[in-house]
Structure formats: structure tokens, C-alpha cells
């Protein structure tokens with residue numbers, strides 16, 4: 001059986017505790033209410049800031065979703081434009097080399113292709129391009145230094161382009177040759193310049209997809225390949 005509280009004794013005790021809690025009566029209660037309101041206001045402020053952040057993040061996400069395709073297309077266009085410019089520059093330099101020396105680069109090397117020094121070898125759906133350096137003479141050795149035999153000794157009178165006479169090597173024809181903008185080597189099917197070969201001679205990049213769709217014997221470009229014909 002529970003013990004009932006003695007109200008006669010508890011009432012004065014409660015009065016004493018209230019006096020201790022609110023010693024200034026109504027003014028103290030008003031002050032306490034004000035503090036509660038302030039605290040609530042701060043909480044509201046924090047909640048509003050959070051909402052603002054969420055809204056900003058949502059706006060940023062929408063902008064990224066809208067702008068990303070545009071930016072990617074801009075980058076792709078810039079890379080394709082760079083590759084198109086590079087094949088033209090390499091082709092012009094090869095024409096200058098041929099005009100100066102009176103020699104086709106293919107006649108100065110036993111390899112069927114010229115390839116830029118840096119970069120990976122693109123995959124090749126046509127199976128007609130150089131798969132690796134074993135069949136590539138370095139464009140660097142023709143257009144930047146006079147060492148088409150690639151033995152590391154430029155300007156050799158017999159194996160390299162002539163260095164004297166009216167028809168002689170007047171390079172360098174370029175300051176540098178990098179890989180294409182997609183990380184692969186530029187290729188030139190240079191053997192087609194000699195021996196009355198009827199096939200076209202391409203200076204070519206495999207393009208953004210890193211795969212050749214244009215065969216060595218094709219007269220027109222295919223896929224996203226980027227190239228220019230020397231003949």
C-alpha cells in the first residue's frame with residue numbers, strides 16, 4: 001500500500017523551491033521566456049542555413065548536369081581541331097623534307113611506316129597500320145634530326161639525308177612531335193611514296209576512339225579518324 005504525501009508539509013517546500021528558481025518573480029519568468037525564444041530563433045536560423053545549402057547544392061547539381069555535355073563537347077572539338085592541325089603540320093614538314101632532299105622518307109628506311117616518337121599504338125580494326133615500333137621509323141629522326149636510319153648518329157653521308165649540295169637536308173622541319181591529343185602515335189604509311197605505289201599516303205591519327213577505321217588503302221577517311229593525304 002503506497003504512502004500518501006503529506007500535503008501540509010510538501011506545499012511550503014514547493015514554495016521554497018519556486019522562490020529559489022525564480023527569485024525575481026514575474027520578471028524572471030519573462031527573462032527565461034526570452035532566452036527560450038532566442039534559443040528557438042537560433043535553431044530556426046540553423047535550419048534555414050541548412051535549407052540554403054541544400055538549395056545551393058541542388059542548383060550546382062543542375063548546372064553541372066546542364067554544362068557537362070557542353071564542356072565535354074568543347075574539349076572534344078578542341079582535341080579534334082588540335083589533331084587536324086598536327087597532321088597538316090606534319091604533312092607540310094614532310095613535303096618540305098622531300099622538296100629539300102629530293103628523297104622520299106620511305107626510301108631512307110627499311111620500315112613501312114613513320115610514327116611519332118611518343119604515344120601508344122592505337123588499336124586497328126583494319127589491321128593495316130603499324131601495331132608497334134618494329135615497323136615504324138621515327139618521325140623525329142626525319143623531321144627534327146637527320147638520322148633516318150635511326151642509329152643515333154645524324155648526318156651520315158651515306159645512310160642519312162645528304163647534308164651538302166643543292167638537294168640536302170635543311171631541317172629541323174619541326175620543333176617537336178608529340179603524340180596525338182588522345183595519347184596515340186601519329187602514323188604515316190610512308191612506303192607508299194616509293195616504287196610507283198598507287199595507294200594513298202596518309203598522315204593520320206586514330207581519333208578520339210583510339211581505333212583505326214580507315215585502312216591504309218582507303219582513299220577517304222572513315223569513323224572518327226583524323227588525317228590528311230600526302231598523295
Ligand SMILES: [Ca+2]
Nearest residue numbers: 147153154156
Ligand atoms: Ca644515322
Ligand SMILES: [Ca+2]
Nearest residue numbers: 206207211225
Ligand atoms: Ca578512329
